[in-house]
Amino acid sequence: MDLDARRVLLVEDDRRLSELLVRLLTVESYDVLPVFDGQAGLHHGLTGRWDALVIDRTLPAMEGVDLVRRLRSRGITTPIMLLTARGTTEDRVEGLDAGAEDYVVKPFDSDELLARLRALLRRHADTSTMIDLGGRRLDVATRRVLSPDAEPVELSAQECALLRVIAANPGRVRTREELHRRVFQNADSPNAVDTYVYYLRRKLGHGMIRTVRGLGYRLGPS
Amino acid sequence: MDLDARRVLLVEDDRRLSELLVRLLTVESYDVLPVFDGQAGLHHGLTGRWDALVIDRTLPAMEGVDLVRRLRSRGITTPIMLLTARGTTEDRVEGLDAGAEDYVVKPFDSDELLARLRALLRRHADTSTMIDLGGRRLDVATRRVLSPDAEPVELSAQECALLRVIAANPGRVRTREELHRRVFQNADSPNAVDTYVYYLRRKLGHGMIRTVRGLGYRLGPS
DNA sequence: ACCGAATCTCAGAGCAACCTCAGAGAGCGG
DNA sequence: CCGCTCTCTGAGGTTGCTCTGAGATTCGGT
Numbered sequence: 001m002d003l004d005a006r007r008v009l010l011v012e013d014d015r016r017l018s019e020l021l022v023r024l025l026t027v028e029s030y031d032v033l034p035v036f037d038g039q040a041g042l043h044h045g046l047t048g049r050w051d052a053l054v055i056d057r058t059l060p061a062m063e064g065v066d067l068v069r070r071l072r073s074r075g076i077t078t079p080i081m082l083l084t085a086r087g088t089t090e091d092r093v094e095g096l097d098a099g100a101e102d103y104v105v106k107p108f109d110s111d112e113l114l115a116r117l118r119a120l121l122r123r124h125a126d127t128s129t130m131i132d133l134g135g136r137r138l139d140v141a142t143r144r145v146l147s148p149d150a151e152p153v154e155l156s157a158q159e160c161a162l163l164r165v166i167a168a169n170p171g172r173v174r175t176r177e178e179l180h181r182r183v184f185q186n187a188d189s190p191n192a193v194d195t196y197v198y199y200l201r202r203k204l205g206h207g208m209i210r211t212v213r214g215l216g217y218r219l220g221p222s
Numbered sequence: 223m224d225l226d227a228r229r230v231l232l233v234e235d236d237r238r239l240s241e242l243l244v245r246l247l248t249v250e251s252y253d254v255l256p257v258f259d260g261q262a263g264l265h266h267g268l269t270g271r272w273d274a275l276v277i278d279r280t281l282p283a284m285e286g287v288d289l290v291r292r293l294r295s296r297g298i299t300t301p302i303m304l305l306t307a308r309g310t311t312e313d314r315v316e317g318l319d320a321g322a323e324d325y326v327v328k329p330f331d332s333d334e335l336l337a338r339l340r341a342l343l344r345r346h347a348d349t350s351t352m353i354d355l356g357g358r359r360l361d362v363a364t365r366r367v368l369s370p371d372a373e374p375v376e377l378s379a380q381e382c383a384l385l386r387v388i389a390a391n392p393g394r395v396r397t398r399e400e401l402h403r404r405v406f407q408n409a410d411s412p413n414a415v416d417t418y419v420y421y422l423r424r425k426l427g428h429g430m431i432r433t434v435r436g437l438g439y440r441l442g443p444s
Numbered sequence: 445a446c447c448g449a450a451t452c453t454c455a456g457a458g459c460a461a462c463c464t465c466a467g468a469g470a471g472c473g474g
Numbered sequence: 475c476c477g478c479t480c481t482c483t484g485a486g487g488t489t490g491c492t493c494t495g496a497g498a499t500t501c502g503g504t
Contacts, residue, residue, distance in 0.1 A: 063345070066345075085315075085318070085319070099390070099391065103404065141394065141395060142393065142394070142395050142434065142437075142440060143434060143437065151444075152444065154434075156435070156490085156491055156492085157435070157436045157437075157491080157492090158491075158492065158493090159491095184492090184493080186493095187492080187493060187494090188493080188494080189493065189494050189495075191451095191493085191494070191495075192492080192493055192494080194450095194451065194452065194453090195452090195453085195454090195492090195493070195494085196492090196493095197451095197452090198451095198452065198453060198454085201452095202453095211450095211451070211452090213450070213451080213500095213501065213502080214449095214450075214502095378479080378480055378481080379480080379481090380480080380481065380482090381480095406481090406482080408481095408482090409481085409482060409483090410482085410483080411482065411483050411484075413482085413483070413484075414481080414482055414483080416461095416462065416463065416464090417463090417464085417465090417481090417482075417483085418481090418482095419462095419463090420463065420464065420465085423463095424464095433461095433462070433463090435461065435462075435489095435490070435491070436460095436461075436491085
């Protein structure tokens with residue numbers, strides 16, 4: 001089995017639907033483990049390492065929403081997609097209180113489910129990142145710089161993107177050309193990088209981003 | 223009458239069955255109000271505060287399923303148990319689709335009904351209706367925002383649903399797309415989210431919901 | 445110390461994202 | 475039937491972000 005494959009835990013009691021989903025996901029080269037009740041879902045959800053959980057709302061022995069709640073209360077942060085037969089606003093909202101990230105109403109379109117799952121995984125990979133800034137941290141999901149002893153600093157989209165590239169490998173020097181290419185794709189003025197470095201310094205202080213004259217910029221004090 | 227007692231609204235047109243159920247529930251120290259048609263059920267369901275509703279499926283003036291649907295569409299989240307003479311799968315599904323939590327087929331065993339009712343109440347109590355908003359609280363059941371030093375603020379169904387999603391994971395940013403999909407399923411204009419954020423801010427002040435430009439919205443100041 | 449080049453600083457135009465709000469339509473209650 | 479609230483739409487108005495360009499400042503080499 002593909003070692004790089006995304007690992008998905010499927011909790012679905014309806015055997016036919018389960019089988020269908022397993023086939024669907026396997027074809028898309030996911031690595032799927034199907035279980036058929038909440039108890040098994042809880043066990044595998046807690047012990048295994050998964051990239052996503054797909055959970056039916058109506059299960060024997062334990063409601064899907066309860067399962068989600070229990071997993072969350074045990075500190076599991078893996079993205080969860082709920083499947084449901086019901087589709088009222090109240091129901092859609094209720095899943096969220098427990099901590100599910102997405103909600104698909106049966107009967108669903110296969111392509112839609114796959115698209116949602118991809119979005120879920122991408123979003124999680126994109127946003128679960130806390131980038132270390134040496135003492136402070138960049139939270140990409142909320143675009144904020146968090147400090148242990150100060151208020152969070154909010155960044156704009158471009159400021160965040162720039163800082164993210166510079167902070168990806170601490171100590172490494174990034175050239176203006178590289179930064180311009182990766183962050184300011186459609187900017188004509190090469191000065192844009194300078195300007196945004198200026199903005200970041202104004203918000204975060206001058207110790208964070210250092211200039212290496214003639215080369216570019218790098219992170220940190222050392 | 224016991225102030226701590228669980229308040230149950232019973233909507234049942236058959237006088238003999240109604241009386242039987244009232245006696246049964248009263249003995250178990252529930253606080254029961256019997257009404258005998260859908261109109262009265264709707265009125266009391268909307269205006270009173272109940273821990274559970276027990277509704278017969280066949281009623282004069284309004285079908286039980288319709289009553290459930292109407293109550294749900296008005297944002298009532300109180301758990302509902304349906305009573306029915308029919309027992310086909312189709313009937314069951316229809317009742318659940320309307321938003322009922324449980325379904326008991328007549329003639330039923332008294333102990334079974336009581337057990338089901340207890341389970342219903344316990345399950346509902348687990349899913350706490352209070353959501354923390356950082357200083358204030360959202361009571362989902364009554365759709366009110368409660369403040370320690372101010373009058374409660376009443377929210378409409380959609381306002382409440384939106385706030386609930388945003389407040390589900392504090393600090394997390396919810397995209398417009400996500401909010402639109404979950405709360406405004408039947409809306410064509412993506413602007414609906416903006417509008418309801420505007421309404422909420424007008425009612426709750428501008429500090430509660432923050433915009434993260436280009437991403438979405440999130441809760442609270444920190 | 446001087447000069448050119450690299451870099452910093454900052455005001456402002458342009459624009460997309462966002463906010464605001466009036467109003468139409470649906471549904472309910474009187 | 476009328477008035478009410480709730481919901482959603484669409485049309486501006488406004489805000490904040492992005493990028494530009496031009497002057498000020500710093501740096502390294504001589």
